[in-house]
Amino acid sequence: MLPDKFWRNSIVERPKDNKTELVCHGSAWDMYDGNDFRIKMCTEVTYDDLVIVHHEMGHVYYYIQYKDQPVVFREGANPGFHEAIGDTIALSVSSLPHACGLGLLENSEYEEKMDINYLYMIALQKVAFLPFAYCVDKWRWTIFTDEVTPDTYNSLWWKFRAEIQGIEPPTNREKTDFDPGSKYHVAANVPYIRYFVSFIIQFQFYEAVCLIAGQYDPNDDKRPLHRCDIYDSKEAGIAMRQMMQLGSSVPWPEAMERLTGHREMKTGGLMSYFRPLYIWLKDENKRSKEPVGF
Ligand SMILES: [Zn+2]
Numbered sequence: 001m002l003p004d005k006f007w008r009n010s011i012v013e014r015p016k017d018n019k020t021e022l023v024c025h026g027s028a029w030d031m032y033d034g035n036d037f038r039i040k041m042c043t044e045v046t047y048d049d050l051v052i053v054h055h056e057m058g059h060v061y062y063y064i065q066y067k068d069q070p071v072v073f074r075e076g077a078n079p080g081f082h083e084a085i086g087d088t089i090a091l092s093v094s095s096l097p098h099a100c101g102l103g104l105l106e107n108s109e110y111e112e113k114m115d116i117n118y119l120y121m122i123a124l125q126k127v128a129f130l131p132f133a134y135c136v137d138k139w140r141w142t143i144f145t146d147e148v149t150p151d152t153y154n155s156l157w158w159k160f161r162a163e164i165q166g167i168e169p170p171t172n173r174e175k176t177d178f179d180p181g182s183k184y185h186v187a188a189n190v191p192y193i194r195y196f197v198s199f200i201i202q203f204q205f206y207e208a209v210c211l212i213a214g215q216y217d218p219n220d221d222k223r224p225l226h227r228c229d230i231y232d233s234k235e236a237g238i239a240m241r242q243m244m245q246l247g248s249s250v251p252w253p254e255a256m257e258r259l260t261g262h263r264e265m266k267t268g269g270l271m272s273y274f275r276p277l278y279i280w281l282k283d284e285n286k287r288s289k290e291p292v293g294f
Contacts, residue, residue: 003035006060012053014042025184026052028059032071037063051090058086066247075248077255080197085244087202088209089230091273094122098229110222119226119277126199127274131165133196138164139180140192151175201256203269208260209236218272225273 015022026041039056043049062085066074076082092098096118100108139160142148148156154173157180161167173179180186207225210216213233217223230236243259253263271278285292 002060002064003037005036006038009036010038011040012043025188026056028056028063030059030063030074032074034067047094051087051094054090054093055083055086058082058084058089061085062244065241065244069245069247069249073247073249077243077246077248077250077252078197079191079194080201081252081255083194083198084202084205085240087198088205088240091122091202091206092210092228092230095227095229097227098231101229101231108227110227115224115226116277116280119274122226123274123277126203126270129199130196133192133199135160135164136180136183136185136192137196140186153180154178197265200267200270201265203273204256204260204262204266205240205269207269207272209233209239212236212239224276225269226276 011022014024022040022042024042026039029038029040031037037060039053039060041049041052041056043053059082062076062082063074096105096108096114099105139157142156143153152175154175154177158169158173161169169179184190185192206228207216209230210225210228213228213230213236215223215228215230215233216225239259243255246255246258256265257263284290
């Protein structure tokens, strides 16, 4: 249950007065008094914002669950955990069976084309993101070493973009350009590796709660991970709550173990989730003779 103050103090829409200046990039806030938690975003009715509002609310529910910890422990088990909670829920909310339950889809029977299209869309968001997230902080950490001078900041950015992501700028870049500054988290000095961690462990969390909810069976092709919807599962909710209540009072591997049974960060959940797409892509690339990795 959200405290009244949440609804009173949060900003969920762009102010209509045309006067208020606002950084619209979504954010969530813990005011540390035990009942004042807020989000600030300029929500529009789009699929992207549906995912983002779940992301921000994930932060708020984490704040609420650890509010009784001493102030020093009112943090995520590590920053990646905080970023992963809302995204874990969003994976369930955007699943085809859940969309069907909401009436957004007429039927959600397994159909290869539909499921592969769905997984392809999610992979463009989640898998393509991983080398980008790594690139952002590898660049920032290199800048912090003083091994490079400001006149090479931008060329170093594109060096990493080519090496790590395999992409090039669409136009010529100059020494005076500063492309990484167009990324909010660079300009706002928000560390970024937490998102890399989150995009791995959110699948680890999702796999764990889907098993707990009885919504996923690794030995049954008819119950694949990407079709898991944990809506209404009390057991899944309790498992997430127990992990979140720890805040940062224990080392993160203990919080990980509480929810997933493992102490390490693992890619198995991500691999299981995308397995149907992985198999399809391997076959498709072989058939189409597309050059891979250029
Ligand atoms: Zn966040």
